[in-house]
Amino acid sequence: MTSYPILFGVRDPVIGPGFLAGVAVNGRCLMREEPDGFWIDGVNPGAVCAGGASRDEALLKFRESYRGILYDCAALCDTFEAFKQEVERFFWEMTPGEAEAWERAVQELRANPAAAGDWLPIRQNYGEPSVEVVCLEQESLEPDSNAVGQLELAAAAA
Amino acid sequence: MSSFGTVHLSKIWKMLKKCADGYKAIELAHKWRVEYRGRTFPDLPIGRRGSNTPEVELGVVKKMIRHLQLDPDCVHRHLPQIPKNWLDNDR
Numbered sequence: 587m588t589s590y591p592i593l594f595g596v597r598d599p600v601i602g603p604g605f606l607a608g609v610a611v612n613g614r615c616l617m618r619e620e621p622d623g624f625w626i627d628g629v630n631p632g633a634v635c636a637g638g639a640s641r642d643e644a645l646l647k648f649r650e651s652y653r654g655i656l657y658d659c660a661a662l663c664d665t666f667e668a669f670k671q672e673v674e675r676f677f678w679e680m681t682p683g684e685a686e687a688w689e690r691a692v693q694e695l696r697a698n699p700a701a702a703g704d705w706l707p708i709r710q711n712y713g714e715p716s717v718e719v720v721c722l723e724q725e726s727l728e729p730d731s732n733a734v735g736q737l738e739l740a741a742a743a744a
Numbered sequence: 745m746s747s748f749g750t751v752h753l754s755k756i757w758k759m760l761k762k763c764a765d766g767y768k769a770i771e772l773a774h775k776w777r778v779e780y781r782g783r784t785f786p787d788l789p790i791g792r793r794g795s796n797t798p799e800v801e802l803g804v805v806k807k808m809i810r811h812l813q814l815d816p817d818c819v820h821r822h823l824p825q826i827p828k829n830w831l832d833n834d835r
Contacts, residue, residue, distance in 0.1 A: 620746055620747055620748070621746060622746045622747075622748040623748055625748075625803045627803075627807055632811060633784060633785045633787055633807070633808075633811050635803055635807040637747050637748060637801060651775075654773075654774030654775055655774070655775060655786045655787060657773065658772035658773060658774050658777065658786060659786075661772055661773055662772065675784070676784070676786065679783060679784065679811075681807065681810050681811040682810065682813060683810070
């Protein structure tokens with residue numbers, strides 16, 4: 587089974603009760619090619635997953651699931667501070683074994699980069715996962731805060 | 745074993761009752777949020793609005809079981825369509 591260690595960088599505005607938050611993550615997930623399609627399990631955040639008939643469909647559904655969870659977090663939290671704490675907990679709570687599986691896929695990709703084809707760019711130097719939750723004030727909003735998501739495959743440096 | 749088979753949500757609740765005693769489930773706008781022993785799985789589908797009985801993809805069930813660290817033997821007893829070795833964290 588082919589596995590793809592994915593790095594994703596996304597930024598989402600989230601409306602909560604009386605606050606507007608910005609959530610920016612540099613996350614990791616692992617896509618596995620199965621006979622019926624492609625399945626993605628979250629690494630950071632851990633508790634999210636999705637699948638689809640194609641790679642793009644799986645990624646789209648994963649993104650929708652992730653965003654839906656952020657919106658649910660906002661509905662659960664009365665304050666921005668509570669929301670920030672909940673999103674950070676969600677991001678850092680990992681599924682046992684998932685990080686190790688992701689690292690194995692990274693090593694496999696390093697050994698055989700051609701296996702990934704030209705589907706996504708391959709990055710050899712990448713940082714640790716991160717999450718940033720900020721309270722957005724209307725006066726400080728700037729258009730350069732808008733960002734399209736970024737997807738790459740991780741391969742260990744030689 | 746494919747992640748794309750499905751299991752009815754009612755069977756998941758029955759399994760959780762037996763294998764995750766004291767679990768808590770909260771229905772939110774987008775997903776069910778399941779909490780157990782200090783861990784949270786917020787990605788269980790609620791299905792179409794108005795029907796709380798969706799078919800859930802096996803990949804989601806597998807992820808939830810592994811994330812909540814449920815006993816694979818217990819899960820397999822109540823959801824036999826999920827093989828025990830499929831829940832191995834060291835795949």
